[in-house]
Amino acid sequence: MPDASTTQLALIRQLKFCAGHRLYRHESRCAFFHGHNYRVDLEVVAANGGHEVDEVGRIVDFSLIKKRMLGWLDDHWDHAFLIYEKDENALAAIQIVEPVKYFVMPHNPTAENMARYLLEVVSPHVLSDLGVIARQVSLWETTEACAVATRSEHSVAISPAMPGVAIVKDSRNPVLP
Ligand SMILES: [Zn+2]
Secondary structure, X not given: OOOOOOOOOOEEEEEEEEEEEOOOOOOOHHHOOEEEXXXXXXXXXXXXOOOOOOOOOOOOOHHHHHHHHXXXXXXXXXXXXXXXXXXXXXHHHHOOOOOXXXXXEOOOOOXXXXXXXXXXXXXXXXXXXXXXXXXXXXXXXXXXXXXXXXXXXXXXXXXXXXXXXXXXXXXXXXXXX
């Protein structure tokens, strides 16, 4: 490929999962326990600037993006309840349910905060050794409503926090994590 290309390349992989949540201190019905069929549009660029492709012509293989990010979503958020760490009432409730899978969030689990968590915390963790970085995460809560988290052009490199882990309690099969 010509070295002088100024075209920036990106790719977008669509990923789906379902999860439950409620919005702490929401003034209306989003304060009730409920769930969504979520869709994530994950946009990645090459970590070195995004003007080049490999000898096959790829930034990275789509299947690797799916394997890493959908793998994380399946393990941590899919069929789980996402609960804000300050929502003590919801945490108390979920802890008496069994079998159960839940994930404690450092922020209220709005679409905005979930998109930001995937961009800032999860994507560096799951994509770093692929030579790509996530530039944007769009998180669709319904087919009409989406929150978008975008990496700032001038964002400084900070070492990301480690993602949280899902808590699974299931005495039907003690071998499960
Ligand atoms: Zn909701």
